[in-house]
Amino acid sequence: MNQPNVRHNDEVREEVPPLRGRHFKPASVEEWLAEVATAQNTPEEATHSERTLLEDAPADKAPQTQATKKSARHYRRRPHRRRDESLFALRSLVQSPIFAYAAAAFVLAAILFVTTIPVPHYTDTADQSKPADGTSTKPRPENDDYVEPREIAHSFEGTSAEAVNASNAYGVLTQAIGEFEDTGDKVSFAVRDLTTDNTLTYDSGRPQYPASSIKAPYTCAVYELLLEKGEASYEEIRPLAEETILESSDEAYRELHERYGMEIFSTWLQEANVAPGEYSSYGEMLIWNYPHLNTDQLLAMWLHIYDYLQTDTPFAQHLGSLLEAREVSAMRNALGKEVKTQSKMGWFEYFGDFFSEPATVEAGIVYAPEGTYAVAVMTTAPAQIAELEPIFTALARAHYEMI
Numbered sequence: 001m002n003q004p005n006v007r008h009n010d011e012v013r014e015e016v017p018p019l020r021g022r023h024f025k026p027a028s029v030e031e032w033l034a035e036v037a038t039a040q041n042t043p044e045e046a047t048h049s050e051r052t053l054l055e056d057a058p059a060d061k062a063p064q065t066q067a068t069k070k071s072a073r074h075y076r077r078r079p080h081r082r083r084d085e086s087l088f089a090l091r092s093l094v095q096s097p098i099f100a101y102a103a104a105a106f107v108l109a110a111i112l113f114v115t116t117i118p119v120p121h122y123t124d125t126a127d128q129s130k131p132a133d134g135t136s137t138k139p140r141p142e143n144d145d146y147v148e149p150r151e152i153a154h155s156f157e158g159t160s161a162e163a164v165n166a167s168n169a170y171g172v173l174t175q176a177i178g179e180f181e182d183t184g185d186k187v188s189f190a191v192r193d194l195t196t197d198n199t200l201t202y203d204s205g206r207p208q209y210p211a212s213s214i215k216a217p218y219t220c221a222v223y224e225l226l227l228e229k230g231e232a233s234y235e236e237i238r239p240l241a242e243e244t245i246l247e248s249s250d251e252a253y254r255e256l257h258e259r260y261g262m263e264i265f266s267t268w269l270q271e272a273n274v275a276p277g278e279y280s281s282y283g284e285m286l287i288w289n290y291p292h293l294n295t296d297q298l299l300a301m302w303l304h305i306y307d308y309l310q311t312d313t314p315f316a317q318h319l320g321s322l323l324e325a326r327e328v329s330a331m332r333n334a335l336g337k338e339v340k341t342q343s344k345m346g347w348f349e350y351f352g353d354f355f356s357e358p359a360t361v362e363a364g365i366v367y368a369p370e371g372t373y374a375v376a377v378m379t380t381a382p383a384q385i386a387e388l389e390p391i392f393t394a395l396a397r398a399h400y401e402m403i
Helices: 029-041 048-056 066-076 081-095 097-115 161-165 169-181 211-227 234-246 250-260 263-271 295-309 314-324 330-335 386-402
Strands: 187-193 199-202 340-348 359-368 371-379
Touching: 161 169, 161 386, 169 187, 169 386, 187 295, 187 386, 199 386, 211 234, 211 250, 211 263, 211 295, 211 314, 211 340, 211 359, 234 250, 234 314, 263 295, 295 314, 295 359, 295 371, 314 340, 330 340, 330 359, 330 386, 359 386, 371 386
Parallel strands: none
Antiparallel strands: 187 199, 187 371, 340 359, 359 371
């Protein structure tokens, strides 16, 4: 067989590796046969990666079988181009200006988000500096925005009237009162802070029908003057008291009157320093189960109720729990269940028999975070319970200026 590197004229040419692949085009049949013979007798050339691995391999390594060689060759030829390309793309992304801009935008958005988080509506008084005159500062209440005041039928009175008139609470309170007066109904209230004794009143001397709000003072008289002295049966009074306070039952209230009379109520009113008001005597006043009262009288009754509840006897605790758990309360709806309140509400829709007339009334005690206060609100609105809520919201704002 002819050698691939020898011409027919026996001239030796410079050795070159035989051509293979699709670019090899033999000039003649003889040249093609010579190429085939050379390929059969010459070992296959190793690739660059194979030569590198073979050169680095130890010399004393045991000879590999054909199967092992194929497996090793297959492993050595496994491509790593995809992983290298991913790392290169990630490195390019991190180093690109677009990534820097995106990171800066993210940091800026995070700073803006943190700075716009709302702060609590009451600030810590411990961190506030005291004025030069030595008086203590107090945190501003929630919703202390300015509200345009309006004209109302009467002016505010009491020791805190000047402070309320000069505050944002004045606009809130006059707007709430004006909504009632626009419809022709009348509003009166009296508020007293139980720590400072500061007061705020509005048309508080006007008498009107109290509706069921009178049931709480009478029930307190039964507890304080009968149960505490052992002159009545708790088993008999308890169900009647629960129906009277919780459900505002007229039948249960009437039965209490029939059993225990009005003498105990007359004594209780005198101990509470509650004057007969428009009546000439307590006897004339207590002819009626629902005598006409003004907010000053109703507030004085609740101040005495509060004093009794503070005795913390088992009977006082029971009465306090009833006044806190009453079913209907505009005060509780306005201030929320988070604020403890004890009260009794009364409402009537029309002019009826026995000297009754339209009314929506509520009085009680508010255990506010900034201080406890007693409040009584009386209106001539016909059983408008929800409409009374803005009054209690405005009075809670005004109470802040009273303390």
